[in-house]
Amino acid sequence: MIEVRNLSKTYGHKHAVRNLSFKVNEGELFAFLGPNGSGKSTTIKMLTGLTEKSSGDIEILGQQPGINSVSLKRELSFVPDTPDIMGKLTGKEYLDFVASVYQMSQENYEDKSKELLELFDLSGALGTLVEEYSHGMRQKLVITGALMHEPKVIFMDEPNVGLDPKSNRNLKSYLKKYVDDGNTVFLTTHTLGLAEEIADRILIIYEGEEKATGTLSELRTKSGLVSGSLEDVFLALIGEEEVNVSDSESRDSIGG
């Protein structure tokens, strides 16, 4: 579904992404994890054709993403890390717009949007201007818009940020079923519990370079940990040491 070979991106002298190679299979939920500034959003933007790559190859469904790849874009969706949508539209107008871009039939649009709006408790807010939505409501509207045309591949950049517990749970169940039906999800998140719960495979990127890729159990082996959560494995792989809060507090309290 997704194949990336030696992908790199530089901004001036800054190497945001360096020589990244990986494959994501059909029916797989792939979590792309890394600390702040490690290159996750840059990678997603290159995969979705929103940012030019500096070098390397990308194939999605056998095609190269880019400004003119309309047939490919029909099969994809992207949930960006901030739900910046036109505030002067109502929720309904926004979804009407997205449905028209994807040329959805009226019947399909009504069925799918109803299902998703109910899933996210958003049906009652459809007539409200988006500028009056909370952050979480905007996020859910963007996710609804991204899922309703049933793309084969969906890219999600921190989709769970701002979601309440029920919406979060419903999103997880939806995505699990979505990949079970043969679709593919490429997801970034800092919520390692989410990735641990739903990801089939995980890639950890650090300072623009791949640190490790595999199932949680394969990553445990690579990190040298016999057991442990994804958080333990992640921190071990990127070589971060835990900050002992009580130690630093006691240093502060004695002025150290």
Ligand SMILES: Nc1ncnc2c1ncn2[C@@H]1O[C@H](COP(=O)(O)OP(=O)(O)OP(=O)(O)O)[C@@H](O)[C@H]1O
């Ligand atoms: N438009 C840009 N111009 C210059 N540098 C950029 C630009 N976008 C990103 N960068 C740099 O590229 C690096 C990777 O940024 P990116 O946004 O991909 O990180 P990220 O892993 O998504 O971070 P976060 O977890 O904080 O969202 C960072 O050092 C960032 O400062």
